[in-house]
Amino acid sequence: MSELIKPTPEKLDYFKANLNYIVEDQNLAQNAKIENCIGSVKVPVGIAGPLKIKGSDGTDDMFYAPLATCEATLVASCARGCKLFNAGGGVEFKVLRSNMTRAPVFWFTNSEHAAAFYDLVPGLLSEFQSIAHTTSRYARLVRIEPQILGSTVHVLFEYSCGDAAGQNMATFATQEVCDHFARSETALSMKLERVTVEGQRTSEKSLSWANILNSRGVAVTAWGIVTPDACQDILGTSTWDLYQGIQSSKDAAIRNGQLGYSLNQANVVAAMFIACGQDAASVSESSWSHLIAEFDRETDNLRLSTYLPSLPVGTVGGGSGLDTQREALRILKCTGAGSKGRLAGLIASFALALDVSTGAAVTNNTFAASHRRFGRSGDSTKAKL
Ligand SMILES: CC(C)(COP(=O)([O-])OP(=O)([O-])OC[C@H]1O[C@@H](n2cnc3c(N)ncnc32)[C@H](O)[C@@H]1OP(=O)([O-])[O-])[C@@H](O)C(=O)NCCC(=O)NCCSC(=O)C[C@@](C)(O)CC(=O)[O-]
Numbered sequence: 360m361s362e363l364i365k366p367t368p369e370k371l372d373y374f375k376a377n378l379n380y381i382v383e384d385q386n387l388a389q390n391a392k393i394e395n396c397i398g399s400v401k402v403p404v405g406i407a408g409p410l411k412i413k414g415s416d417g418t419d420d421m422f423y424a425p426l427a428t429c430e431a432t433l434v435a436s437c438a439r440g441c442k443l444f445n446a447g448g449g450v451e452f453k454v455l456r457s458n459m460t461r462a463p464v465f466w467f468t469n470s471e472h473a474a475a476f477y478d479l480v481p482g483l484l485s486e487f488q489s490i491a492h493t494t495s496r497y498a499r500l501v502r503i504e505p506q507i508l509g510s511t512v513h514v515l516f517e518y519s520c521g522d523a524a525g526q527n528m529a530t531f532a533t534q535e536v537c538d539h540f541a542r543s544e545t546a547l548s549m550k551l552e553r554v555t556v557e558g559q560r561t562s563e564k565s566l567s568w569a570n571i572l573n574s575r576g577v578a579v580t581a582w583g584i585v586t587p588d589a590c591q592d593i594l595g596t597s598t599w600d601l602y603q604g605i606q607s608s609k610d611a612a613i614r615n616g617q618l619g620y621s622l623n624q625a626n627v628v629a630a631m632f633i634a635c636g637q638d639a640a641s642v643s644e645s646s647w648s649h650l651i652a653e654f655d656r657e658t659d660n661l662r663l664s665t666y667l668p669s670l671p672v673g674t675v676g677g678g679s680g681l682d683t684q685r686e687a688l689r690i691l692k693c694t695g696a697g698s699k700g701r702l703a704g705l706i707a708s709f710a711l712a713l714d715v716s717t718g719a720a721v722t723n724n725t726f727a728a729s730h731r732r733f734g735r736s737g738d739s740t741k742a743k744l
Pocket residue numbers: 430432433434435436437438439440442593594595622623626713716717718720721725726729730733738739740741742743744
């Protein structure tokens with residue numbers, strides 16, 4: 360059966376020859392490390408910025424964001440938000456946490472054995488560390504935390520992974536630990552039945568409260584000031600009206616039971632993930648964010664901040680090494696040691712810039728007209744950089 364449906368080299372050649380979006384890149388299949396590779400799709404990339412950004416890691420520079428998207432107005436809107444924040448001194452970010460998790464399941468014959476293992480887990484950390492660390496120069500096991508579910512124990516393994524996002528690294532290290540433990544005297548004496556490497560306690564590629572609270576990836580916050588003059592000149596609305604617009608949307612979001620609150624920060628997360636070779640499916644884990652607006656009655660300034668608790672990003676590994684994705688990381692000055700936190704900080708900063716501009720467009724009722732203008736008339740092709 361598999362022979363009938365398996366794509367043979369001839370079939371792949373057929374696809375290569377008959378699809379006109381194929382990129383002629385002999386190394387792509389090898390570098391992309393995906394199966395049955397026939398080329399790559401072309402996603403349009405727009406540049407937003409410049410945005411003056413300072414970071415807790417010493418970042419202090421002007422940045423442009425490569426945004427891979429098919430949505431008209433998104434890049435222009437993000438660029439407008441950048442111009443606005445620049446007028447108020449730019450955006451700042453702070454990286455709060457950085458980790459990667461994997462959560463194996465230890466299966467026992469009954470809950471009593473599971474409970475006994477639960478008590479044992481904290482004392483196993485250093486043994487597990489010494490095994491995990493043989494698998495990588497960068498993955499470091501920092502915490503293990505058990506949870507009993509019936510006769511199983513799900514143990515959250517938390518790693519630091521250098522500049523890589525670390526999903527593979529955490530998997531390989533955890534598998535090695537599990538394999539060793541399954542063969543140990545302790546496992547035999549505790550009547551361990553088997554170990555499986557992941558039991559969904561990491562909620563990988565799904566949105567979960569645990570990851571909102573404890574992070575999976577980089578947790579980052581970014582903030583900036585909108586001055587009344589810049590708000591009126593650049594966004595065509597007052598800071599007070601913008602503040603009210605944002606607060607009112609937040610009320611509707613609460614009524615909807617929306618998870619987190621932003622207008623459309625996931626647009627920047629997705630566009631930068633795709634441009635920079637991040638795992639696009641991880642946008643689901645990264646989509647929760649919290650936009651906060653504070654109005655300063657003395658100055659009429661509007662202080663805006665956002666918090667993104669779970670950005671599984673990396674500047675090495677995965678798709679970040681592909682040619683064009685690497686170029687995107689270079690545009691962002693996100694290569695080299697320590698650049699993972701910066702990448703997360705820049706994503707949060709540009710997400711904030713897009714949100715303020717979108718918020719203004721819905722506040723002053725120019726939202727539909729701008730999408731009609733850019734999405735339908737071809738106005739978007741008039742570049743402004
Ligand atoms: C489209 C604009 C920016 C026009 O806004 P405008 O005020 O007419 O633009 P402008 O011509 O006065 O230019 C102001 C600045 O905008 C930027 N800009 C302006 N045009 C360009 C361009 N062609 N290329 C690059 N940048 C551009 C650029 O920074 C420019 O500064 P300048 O360069 O002139 O010094 C505005 O109307 C807007 O932001 N609209 C909102 C669109 C938006 O945010 N869409 C987001 C995606 S929709 C979605 O998915 C969200 C949703 C629906 O879920 C949200 C929700 O539920 O609330």
